[in-house]
Amino acid sequence: MCGIQLQKVSKQFTEGHSSVTVLKEVSFTVNSGELIAIVGPSGSGKSTLLSMIGALLKPTSGIVSVNDQDLTTLNAKQLADFRLNEIGFILQSSNLIPYLSVYDQLILIKKMGGKFNKKDQQYAVEILTELGLGNKLTKMPNELSGGERQRVAIARALFNQPSIILADEPTASLDSNRAHEVVKLIASKVRKRKKAAIMVTHDERMLGYCDKVYYMEDGVLSIKNSVM
Numbered sequence: 001m002c003g004i005q006l007q008k009v010s011k012q013f014t015e016g017h018s019s020v021t022v023l024k025e026v027s028f029t030v031n032s033g034e035l036i037a038i039v040g041p042s043g044s045g046k047s048t049l050l051s052m053i054g055a056l057l058k059p060t061s062g063i064v065s066v067n068d069q070d071l072t073t074l075n076a077k078q079l080a081d082f083r084l085n086e087i088g089f090i091l092q093s094s095n096l097i098p099y100l101s102v103y104d105q106l107i108l109i110k111k112m113g114g115k116f117n118k119k120d121q122q123y124a125v126e127i128l129t130e131l132g133l134g135n136k137l138t139k140m141p142n143e144l145s146g147g148e149r150q151r152v153a154i155a156r157a158l159f160n161q162p163s164i165i166l167a168d169e170p171t172a173s174l175d176s177n178r179a180h181e182v183v184k185l186i187a188s189k190v191r192k193r194k195k196a197a198i199m200v201t202h203d204e205r206m207l208g209y210c211d212k213v214y215y216m217e218d219g220v221l222s223i224k225n226s227v228m
């Protein structure tokens with residue numbers, strides 16, 4: 001199955017003699033073309049969950065599958081490839097590299113990997129144009145508005161054509177209009193390009209753009225409602 005599947009995923013952190021269970025038997029599915037939201041109080045385990053789906057953390061127990069691949073069976077090199085090829089991260093602040101132009105933010109990683117060709121060049125311009133940044137290709141991050149910076153981050157997340165988009169508080173640094181604009185864009189790209197996407201958010205106004213809303217509390221995930 002394409003998309004994300006979690007089966008009874010738990011995560012414990014151990015420090016010295018004490019351990020804390022941050023996720024408790026979390027199970028859910030996100031299909032391709034679906035954007036789901038996870039809401040819940042600070043410290044409830046939302047970022048830990050995203051980190052596990054993004055192969056940055058391993059579960060203590062349970063199965064995290066992406067596109068039918070059980071991530072717990074992959075070695076370090078395979079996990080690094082998986083992160084690079086299958087996951088697009090969009091974070092709270094856009095995390096752009098200050099000394100690179102808008103265009104270079106997208107192509108740097110491919111250039112470093114020595115796999116850069118004319119098609120990539122065209123695709124970078126196409127996707128930036130689609131996100132309304134066609135006239136900003138040579139601008140530096142400090143010459144952009146917060147909303148524009150976040151749109152570059154979305155373009156960068158989509159550029160590798162990952163199957164999964166993980167967005168952690170993507171609107172936290174934006175005013176209300178820009179927040180709507182950014183989440184609307186994420187939702188439309190997810191549907192058009194058939195990504196499976198998860199957005200962690202504190203912003204209830206963004207939930208209308210999502211197919212499902214889950215609530216996390218004390219490491220337990222439950223369905224909040226269906227908003228479509």
Ligand SMILES: Nc1ncnc2c1ncn2[C@@H]1O[C@H](COP(=O)(O)OP(=O)(O)OP(=O)(O)O)[C@@H](O)[C@H]1O
Nearest residue numbers: 013014020022040041042043044045046047048049
């Ligand atoms: N590496 C770690 N070692 C120990 N405890 C950790 C570690 N990472 C996270 N935690 C704890 O796990 C719990 C869940 O953290 P997490 O960041 O997933 O919460 P969150 O719901 O994303 O919070 P917020 O909304 O504030 O970002 C917190 O109590 C946190 O202190």
